[in-house]
Amino acid sequence: MFKVNGINHITIRVSNLEKSVTFYMNVLGAKIVHKGNTDIYLDVGGVWLCLLEIKDAKPMDRNQIGVDHFAFTVSKEHFPKAVLLLREQNIEITRGPIARGGGDTISFNDPDGNEIEFFTGSLEERMKNWK
CATH class of the missing domain: 3.10.180.10 (2,3-Dihydroxybiphenyl 1,2-Dioxygenase, domain 1)
Structure with a gap:
C-alpha cells in the first residue's frame, strides 16, 4: 500500500x-x-x-456523472466579506448563505457553471452533523 x-x-x-x-x-x-x-x-x-x-465546449448536464462542486475553506471572520464580494460582483448565489454542516456556507457558479462553495467549518464538524 x-x-x-x-x-x-x-x-x-x-x-x-x-x-x-x-x-x-x-x-x-x-x-x-x-x-x-x-x-x-x-x-x-x-x-x-x-x-x-x-x-466550443458545451456545459455539462446537472444529472451527468462527474464532479458536483468543489469547496474552499473560508474563516468565519472572512465569510461575511466573501458573501459581500459575491454580491458586489453580481455573481449568482445558488445556495446560502446558510448555516449547514457545522459551518456557514454559500454556493455560486463560475462563468461556465462549475459550482464553487465557500465553507467555514471543518470535516470533523461536518461529520458530527451528518448521520
Missing part, C-alpha cells in the same frame, strides 16, 4: 480562458503560477487550479 499526501491540482475545463482567469482572480484571489497556450495554473490558498480552455 502507498500513501496519498493530498491533492496536487484540480483541472477545470472552461470555454474562455481569459474570462475564467479574471473570475478566479477577482473572486478567489487566485495568483497565476504558469501560463500556457490553452491552460493557466492558479494558486488559490495553496491549492493549484488548472484552467484548461476547450473551444
